[in-house]
Amino acid sequence: MRESRTPGCLSARQILWFVSPTVVLVFAGASTPWIAQRVPRFTFPTVAAAGAALIVLSFVNSLVQFVRRRRVEGHLRFFSVVVNVVALVFLVLLPLTHLVCAVTPSGDGTPRIHTGFGDWLGSEGYPRMSPHRGVDVAGRMGADVLAAADGRVTVARDNRDLCGLIVVIDHDPYGLRTVYCHFSEIAVRVGENVKRGQRIGAVGTSGQRAWPGFEHVHLELQRGRNINAIEDPLPRIVGCFDDTKVYSADRLVLTYPVKC
Numbered sequence: 001m002r003e004s005r006t007p008g009c010l011s012a013r014q015i016l017w018f019v020s021p022t023v024v025l026v027f028a029g030a031s032t033p034w035i036a037q038r039v040p041r042f043t044f045p046t047v048a049a050a051g052a053a054l055i056v057l058s059f060v061n062s063l064v065q066f067v068r069r070r071r072v073e074g075h076l077r078f079f080s081v082v083v084n085v086v087a088l089v090f091l092v093l094l095p096l097t098h099l100v101c102a103v104t105p106s107g108d109g110t111p112r113i114h115t116g117f118g119d120w121l122g123s124e125g126y127p128r129m130s131p132h133r134g135v136d137v138a139g140r141m142g143a144d145v146l147a148a149a150d151g152r153v154t155v156a157r158d159n160r161d162l163c164g165l166i167v168v169i170d171h172d173p174y175g176l177r178t179v180y181c182h183f184s185e186i187a188v189r190v191g192e193n194v195k196r197g198q199r200i201g202a203v204g205t206s207g208q209r210a211w212p213g214f215e216h217v218h219l220e221l222q223r224g225r226n227i228n229a230i231e232d233p234l235p236r237i238v239g240c241f242d243d244t245k246v247y248s249a250d251r252l253v254l255t256y257p258v259k260c
């Protein structure tokens, strides 16, 4: 039997045929630094907002069709509804939740964490291809990024990948290193010894370009020289850097890499 629908209205299936390639293009573009750095910053958020509106429309349409089929044909067809629910959750509800969190000021003044260690959702709330290697600490564009602990700078360059402008600091006595990504400017040089709280650069959107409102520093904690030996930096973070405080010297104590 032909699919019954209101004349002039797009069916849920037609909308998904339009949305699916758009989603693939946005994901491919957003995860390719060369493309992400060249399109205007509002391009992907605008396309995502238009896609979200279409997905909501498609979801409502699928529900209407579901009820209509049950009345007219007397049986249930779940496929379209299930596809629409999945699209609604991953491409509308989760990003919307992240957006609300991003624009809501944190009560205690501490920086917001957009994405935690091992998360499968990115800063903007969309699914990731692999678990997150560090934490994304929210910050204003151009704000100072501070060294999380004493150490020696071993990398300070444009990585030309999703990390963008990167700084790596080795904290030798402890066999740990901290990695910072997405700077707009680097303020240290390779071989330089830095003190905890010293300015090492500025918050930016280099590499995997953050959407407006989601600017952040990607902070990663590695053990020794093995880039795959990573751990969650959060349990080691003791708070915002305060130069009036004395931090324990016998262990590595991370502070937030952005002022707060």
Ligand SMILES: [Zn+2]
Pocket (backbone or CB within 6 Å): 115, 132, 134, 135, 136, 217, 218, 219
């Ligand atoms: Zn990150």
